[in-house]
Amino acid sequence: MSTLLLSLETSSPVCSVALHRVEDGSLVGQTELRLDKSHSTHLTILIEQLLENTGHSLKDLAAVAVSDGPGSYTGLRIGGAAVKGLCFALDIPLIAISTLQALAAQVAAVTARPEAHLYCPMLDARRMEVYAALYTHEGQEVLAPTPLLLDADTLAEQLSRYSVLFFGHGAAKCQPLLGEHPNAGFLTGIEPSAVAVGKLAIAAYHRQDFQDVAYYEPFYLKEVHTTTPKKLSS
Template sequence: MNLLLSLETSSPVCSVALHRVADGALIGQSELRLDKSHSTHLTVLIEQLLENTGHRLADLSAVAVSDGPGSYTGLRIGGAAAKGLCFALDIPLVAVSTLRAMAAQVAAGTAHPEKFWYCPMLDARRTEVYAAIYTHEGQEVLAPTPLLLDADTLAEQLAHHSVLFFGHGAAKFRAVLGEHSNAGFLAGIEPSAISVGQLGVAAFHRQEFQDVAYYEPFYLKEVYTTTPKAK
């Protein structure tokens, strides 16, 4: 059986899923909501998912990985695992935008999805978030970007469209925006390997593959570091 394995490690949720390549059907999914667990638990989740669904690594036709933005460390772990599997099995690597996958996830569960634009927001420290805006069909309205949040952020978009905000950075925007007739906020939405896999299957059929040797996640910003104090 030809399967696509998807990995989502851009947030504190470590998530893996299996989809059938032929029709995109979900075969199985597993996740662990334990902060800073990706490095020790990702390969275990993959092994358990394959075992529980009665499959082997040899059944994989491709691996899809959440491409970012998100946690620098998490993205590196997911990217390294995906590249290792693709290299060892000689199969293609598919990269899926974390924000686009979140938007697709919410749009799929929204009544009359065409009435809204979808704005996933991921926390990027202090008053900043990683954000993008998509239509219900996945068309990009605002490319992924770091946004500094204040009461006027996305004022132009909100003036003319109803926008749904979600992700673990959306609460920060709600606090500075206040009440707005065109802004809706959804709680409890986290990146998921299921939506990564759904978009990954579509990209697989379009043959949108990454170079396994040179692939790097889409960090969007340089990693945040501090300079050690001199002794």
């Protein structure tokens, strides 16, 4: 009987995978690799090693979940391709979980008096821009994921009314601008995790909130712009 949910997180430099039991959401195992640009060569190996180390195989999977984005375009593409391949091959459901929502849930779960704050995960989007969103401690969306250009007035309305916790690898760019605000708190060392993705995915599994495997695409949030190299003058 298929009893496990496999979750993948590839939206950031951290590549991680986790296994949860679908009946009660308990964590079976997790593993991660903090090696930049390693996703394409190591994701499949991490999955195989996690299954082997926990005494399971692919036939034990009831569904696969993936961190849906936003985040690294290359990382999301690798994660999306992997999850589609697994779901096609095993004929099991695909679950997509917002990267930012999972990151917020991860922090809220370990915060004292979590209801006292709003949660603002931030992922670096180059220059002074981040991918950001706002959530309550229960995961309710206050501000939908958006590309946010950082300045001294960033989230001024929300900060005038609420205590806001900022975290994620994009928050470091925001701290010099808002670090002195009495309602702004900054957390360091918070990275996206497949464990957090899996916890939200368990609830989605029981709601049967599944993606169409054939047409699934990650939530890139912004179009990827490519340029054509200029020809060298002769």
